[in-house]
Amino acid sequence: MDNVPFMMNDKRKRNRGILMLSVLGALVVIVFIISMNTGYIRLSPMDVMRTLFGLGTNKQSLILFEFRLPRIVISVLIGAGLAVSGCIMQGVSRNALADPGILGINAGAGLMVMLFISFYPTTAAAPVFLLPVLALVGAGLTATLIYSLAYKRHQGLSPTRLLLTGIAVAAGMSAAMIVLTLKLSPEKYQFVATWMAGSIWGMNWKFVLSLLPWIVILLPYVFYKAQVMNVLNLGEQTATGLGARVSREQLKLLAAAVALAASSVAVSGGIGFVGLIGPHLARRLVGPKHQLLLPTSALVGSLLVITADTLGRWVLQPSEIPTGIVVAVIGAPYFLYLLTKTRV
Incomplete structure (x- = not known):
């Protein structure tokens, strides 16, 4: 009988989590529909x-299927990928401020x-499909460097060392990218500057197909590991026991x-804070259990990026605000708030 209140409370939390997932899924669909109607050329x-x-005209089909839909789908995918990547990093390191952008993973992928793109054209199909692989190499090398510097054999992975090491490595990568931009032609410099601001530059179905396998394979794998992440959150000694x-x-x-963040950065540019905001908002909505936290983080990340991209295309028509800047307007104050509330 003593277990009855606990079971009822657990059932209520699970039902609330399912409700939150349903609401977030509906919001993503609503913003998806609004985004299809948003742009310089009006489509009712x-x-x-x-x-x-x-049944539309050739012009309407071109606008919707070749320009808007690929970009919207990519926004949904990279939002989910970056948010789940941040959720994993926060769970594994037990650091509330861990994020692929803050820790330098995005910078490593972006540098590669x-x-x-500085030396090869990106219009051919083969280079497009190589981009996530190259980004993974850059992100993997960066993550290895950060992990090796932050990990101590008898102390494990310190949240403080991880954060400070990641910030230092990210600063170094960013400096290297700035130096490289000085040698680019004006056309490529303009492209790289827009990319670094977080513009979703992969805007056709080839980029969707290059990103989709990474998301489709890695997200189910991470969801499958939800119980393992719950155990890891108990601490290294308890988890080992x-x-x-x-x-x-x-x-x-x-x-x-790292693979989720790298593949997302390869087509989205330097969009930061998604991996920080998504898991935190999801944790407030459904609690710390990763069975609900991971899919909720994915939906929050998708909602955040698709909303930011829609606003960026709408506010200053016919010009655009890069999606990364819109996300940063939200993310930077939120990061400072978390910094004041979190003990790292």
Whole structure:
């Protein structure tokens, strides 16, 4: 009988989590529809519906299927990828301020992508599909460097060392990117500057197809590891006592987080704070259990990026505000708030 109140409370939390997931999913769909109607060339809701069913004009089909839909789909995918990546990093390191942007993972991926686009054209199909792989190499090398510097054999992964090391490495990567931009032609410099501001530059279906396999494979794997992440949150000694292979599981999860962040950065540019804001808002909505926290983080991240991209295309028409800047307007104050409230 003593377990009855606990079971009822657990059921209420689970039902509340399912409700939050449903609400967030509905919001993503609503913003998705609004985004299809948003742009310099006006398409009414009826025009969009007719075009979706193949009854629109050639111009309307071109605008919707070749310009808007790929960008919207990419916004949803990279939002989910970056938010889940941040959720993994916060869970594994037990650091509330961990984020692929703050820790330098995005900068490492971005440096490799920038090197590639500076010397090779990105219009051909093969280079487009190589971008996530190259970004993964850059992010992986950066993550290895940060992990090796922050990890102490008898102390484990210190949240403070991880944060400070990540910030230092990110600063170094950013400085290297600035030096490289000085040698670019004016056309490529303009492109790189826009990319660094967080503009979703991959705006056709080739970029969607290059990103989709990474998201489709890695997200289910991370969701499958939700219970392992719950155990890791108990601390290294407790997790080891419960039979978890802590170091091995940490490396697997961090590798998934790095791959998610790298593949997203490859097509989205330097969009920061998504991996920080998404998990924090999700934790407030559904609590700390990763079975609900991970999918909720994915939906919050998707909602944040697609909303920011829609606002960026709408506010200063016909010009655009890069999505990363809109996210930073929200994320920077939130990061400062967390910094004052969190003990690192």
